[in-house]
Amino acid sequence: MTPTLNALLCLGSQGKPGLSALPSPVVTSGGKVTLQCASRMGFHWFILLKDEEGQPSWTLNSQAATCGVTQGLFPVGPMTSSLRWTFRCYDYYSNTPQVWLDPSDPLELLVSGLPYTSSLSVQPRPTVAPGENVTLLCQSRSSVGTFLLSKERHQAEFPISPVTSAYGGTYRCYGSASTSSYQLSQPSDPLELLVSGTLLRPTIWAEPGSVMPWGTSVTIWCQGSLEAQEYHLYKEGESRVWDRQKLMELRDKTKFSITHMTDVHAGRYHCYYFSPTGWSEPSDPLELVVVTGARSQGKPSLSALPSPVVTSGGNVTLQCASWMGFHRFVLMKEGESQPSWTLVSQSVPTGGTKALFSVGPMTPSVTWTFRCYGYYSNTPQVWSDPSDPLELLVSGVSGKPTLLTQQGPVVTSGQSLTLQCHSGIGYHRFPLSREGAPDPPRQLGRQPQAGLSGADFPLGPVRPSHRGRYTSYGHRQSPQSKGPTATHLPFLSLGQLPYIPSLSVQPRRMVAPGENVTLLCQSQSSVDTFLLSKEGTANPPLRRRSKSRAGQHQAEFSMSPVTSAHRGTYRCYGSSRTSAYLLSQPSDPLELLVSGESSDSRDYMVENLTRMGVAVLILVVLGILLLEAQHSQRRTPDTARS
Secondary structure: OOHHHHHHHHOOOOOOOEEEEEOOOEEEOOOOEEEEEEEOOOOOEEEEEEOOOOOOOEEEEOEEOOOOOEEEEEEEOOOOOOOOEEEEEEEEOOOOOOOOOOOOOOEEEEEEEEEEEOEEEEEOOOEEOOOOOEEEEEEOOOOOOEEEEEEOOEEOOOOEOOOOHHHOEEEEEEEEEOOEEEEEEEOOOOEEEEEOOOEOOOEEEEEOOOEEEOOOOEEEEEEOOOOOOEEEEEEOOOOOOOEEEEOOOOOOEEEEEEOOOOOOOOEEEEEEEEEOOEEEOOOOOEEEEEEOHHHOOOOOEEEEEOOOEEEOOOOEEEEEEEOOOOOEEEEEEOOOOOOOEEEEOEEOOOOOEEEEEEEOOOOOOOOEEEEEEEEOOOOOOEEOOOOOOEEEEEEOOOOOOEEEOOOOOEEOOOOEEEEEEEEOOOOOEEEEEEOOOOOOOEEEOOOOEOOEEEEEEEEEEOOHHHOEEEEEEOEOOOHHHOOOOEEEEEEEEEEEEOOOOEEEEEOOOEEOOOOOEEEEEEEOOOOOEEEEEEOOOOOOOEEEEOEEEOOEEEEEEEEOOOOHHHOEEEEEEEEEOOEEEEEEOOOOOEEEEEOOOOHHHHHHHHHHHHHHHHHHHHHHHHHHHHHHHHHHHHHHHHHHHO
């Protein structure tokens, strides 16, 4: 006899007997049931009487049960739905067989077999804590006059409020016609109501992760106690146990396997375990997400605003956008199993939706690589394909590399261009980014040799799409120096503006250190801005607003005081305010010479001295020839006189 039945017998009536059906008062048509008549009065005999019948149906000698209770067990059946099955039981002593005491309360047996089935569900969930409220909902598509809720071994009523441990068990639901209340439908599927106890809650997790592509396999682990005998896995929104595992050996955890992940498996899960002292508290929720994969019609795009390069300690905005019109977007950081941020989307005027995520403050000791997903509100665990990965680069850790072009910062449209990034520090990678471009930085690199490293980025023939401001970075693999550092290269593409400015210098082309020099750029055409570029340097061109004087547009570039750094060849360009990267043809080159400190200025002085020396030598030779001619003329008369 089960402990539950023993307890019920021990709590039996002190007077009239109690009548119950085992295992349930609901019997399948054609089936049998055992009726138990029990009393604490120590009677010798029990009589079972069917209503509407004058004679006893059965008479049994009593048998001892427990706690001083005697009982009689009457097998009844087979049951048919055409009859009404209502019983009472009586008891009496052997010496007074005609003296029956008060009967038990009537017990009506219900026969299931009508040709329809009801469904049973529970709200808010099938696992609740003591004191909570639960509603069991029985439904049917057929015409039903009355619904009945049966709990195995016990009759129960619904709703159930507040819940206690006595309400834990397995329930079934039946429907009956209004014309025959004792004829029932087929039973619903069983619903197990679990009332959790005070045991420590288990831990739940998923391997290899909680965000899984469509069709892949995933394992859900539940870890509880070494005393656990059984584990249950529940999925929110489901009225039945999703899965259960009975332990055949002593272990503190078990696993639930999903071999083919689909949208059916996506959702929030809890697990529980049962021990000799009762049920545990529920685990924290595990949200299992399926990524649609090939079923998706498009993946979102992820970009950094204004740039994927962020100063150490700074913040950056990441934009996730899609033309699919997703209701929400999720941002995931590489290496983490839970979403970093989830945001409601906003509409885009050109169509689709987007979300803006504020990320930071940035630190160089962490890798910052992100992907984003989109999903609709009615399927929050079914995500789109991920965006392409976006790596954020943190600047400001060590020395800057150098970014150069062989042509300088200004190149001609159509000209083949290679950007060269070099450093005396042994960087492993050299990311190159363009300001305002949504694309992630290109990443190239050479293994450092003798402390030197670098990378060349061939951009091909210059096109309008290349216009912009470029930045290169040095990136080390060591955890102490993951962040890149930067130097900027303004990269300007020449257009076909129909004029050529002129470039002149005041007071002269050759100056000494400390003097003042002004380079004057002029044009007869209308010019908004003049730019002065120095060949062989990565420094940005100097810009000056154009001024109109005497029918000329001009700008002055003053250099004061002059140093050896100003020495070089300069060109002048004009540009329009409507297109900052569209320039005129260059002026003729102008070479500025600084005396006293450069090898070229010394060569210039040597050349002048050589010329002066040659001139002096010529004068000396001419003087000698002249003296010889005069001497010859004097000797001629003397010879004639002799």
